[in-house]
Amino acid sequence: MDDLKVGLIGWGSSATTFHAPLIRATPGLQLAAVATRSPTSAAAAVRAACGDAVTVQSAEALIADGRLDLIVVATPNDSHHALADAALRAGRHVVVDKPFALDTSQARSLVARAGEVDRLLCVFHNRRWDGDFMTLRSLLDRGVLGRPVEFVSHFDRYRPQVRDRWREHAGAGNGLWFDLGPHLLDQTLQLFGAPAAITLDLALQRDGALTDDWFCCHLRWEGGPHDGLRARLQAGMLAAEAGPRFLVHGHAGSLRIDGLDPQESALKRGADPADPGWGQESTRRGRWWLGDGPPDSVPLLAGAYPSFYAGMRDAIRGLGPLPVALDAALAVQALLDAGRRSVAARAELRLA
Template sequence: MNEIHVGLIGWGSAAATFHAPLIRATTGLRLAAVATRSPEHVVPLVHATCGPQVRVTSPEALIGDATLDLVVVATPNDSHFPLAAAALAAGRHVVVDKPFALDFAQARALAAHAAAAGRQLCVFHNRRWDGDFLTLQRVLHEGVLGRAVEFVSHFDRFRPQVRSRWRERPGAGTGLWFDLGPHLLDQALRLFGWPSSIVLDRAVQREGASTDDWFSCRLLWRNGPHAGLRARLQAGMLVARPGPRFELHGRAGSMTVEGLDPQEDALKRGEDPAAPGWGHDSRERAWIWRADGARVPVLLQAGDYPRFYAGVRDALRGLLPLPVALDDALAVQRLLDEGVHSAEGRCDVALDFLA
């Protein structure tokens, strides 16, 4: 396979901010078409951003376009399953924005469709390439902090006004748990593997909000190399002064990270992900706290969102595995489901192995 022709379904924030620039920055990929339900309104935006050579069409026409090798689904969550299933049935490889689907049954069905069609299927868990997370992962692997006992991950914002967008309206797959939960769950799984139990508390905090805009998720590992470890994953929309993004506590010390990875803001500013120095963060915002009370600054690794589509390209060429294994994406979806069950039942949900 030489140049891989890509069709992108959707032109909302996920497609325009993340997928389109990252696809265009990846050598060997060509963004050939964009699809929306209102193509006539989107044509000027797409052409201004991506160039006049990019076709703008409907989702059905894009999926049926045999010149495309890869279809990227970056649409509202309730459309992920039907669009991805149709693209796989049409013989396309598929990338789906997070969350994978509305529930584990849909996600597992898509995996089965991909296997039957002999096509590649991958989920866009880009936050595993945040520079601060890559640094935290390295520190944990090096054993600098000793055996980990507690992990705290916050993704907080201050957005007191409810916006008129599908993510903040009632419906399947909306709300903050389905928006930011996949990021935090994927990162926790990358660090520590499959947990033993999950507890989720969700709330509606803002005036006029109609779906969850705050959550706190607790995970526990009872067995294996991280036995006894506890994690708290939390996000809210009414946090005017956010605390640490990450806290990792071990028997030999702690690590804290303040602030957010800069890549999303850089993409929103229109910066080129292929430019030299992409993802570099010179701010001093990560420290190791040693048992003797010393605070040691930690140099952050550069973030690397471009690695996702470079990995997809190499997987389609048969050179490397997918950058996000299908089993990893299924595990995140299973935890999303079990979190919902926990919140609805107000209970601790024991987790068997992923099946």
């Protein structure tokens, strides 16, 4: 089959770290065009990273480019809806970086648009392919820890200086809840399904912070296989000593995994996702306790970020499902919205 031609809108950190290298490493996909706000000034950097065959143009020109099969929207969050809608209207399949949109209404309108024009729409929840998360999911599926009663997930960083980047400015869709919240929520939903209630606390902790740079989200479940389960999802920018990436307590034992999946740092170093051994862990291992026995180490599965675009390629060709189903993406967006309502009410919010 001919390669599917891909256009990438945006040339910020998400596009350069994740989307461009992953697209280029996926057999059957060809990164053909990149759109930036300043095509002329960005052209040299784009071509140095992606090759001379990649055209650099405006977003409007890229969306109108009839060569393209798939358009990826990797721009500031407040532009996701308009750009994705325009790309769908132009007859392209679309991937939107997380978060899906600014609110559930926008997200649902994009789902409706994709149905109207009979094109595929997907959200880039790449953290499903973190090796530590894949390991945890496998152990829970096997029932090794028994029925889970408590789940903790941290995504902590130490970045004490507020940087001049859109994510850290005041504005719709900015802040840490919209940046890292989608990752933690999506992983939690994949493990345990929809919770019955949410409580969110946001804070501006750093000197000069313009938007939330810390959050703590509590979820609880009622009824079903996870009745009584409690979860705490937390992220911050002043954590010189990070909390556990994952901690699970169950009726039969506990599991703890520290540190972060190495794929992001490897991509930032310029490593090729197509290289053999991609995503394999060399230093981190989990620890589990079964009953009251001593801890034992748990090897971590290799991470697999390339699986997302391989899945998207296959879905476009009619060979498989979307790598992230739209109902799952909508569920994450609904929890992002519910969390903000919880903050406004300063109370737990029960969910439908």
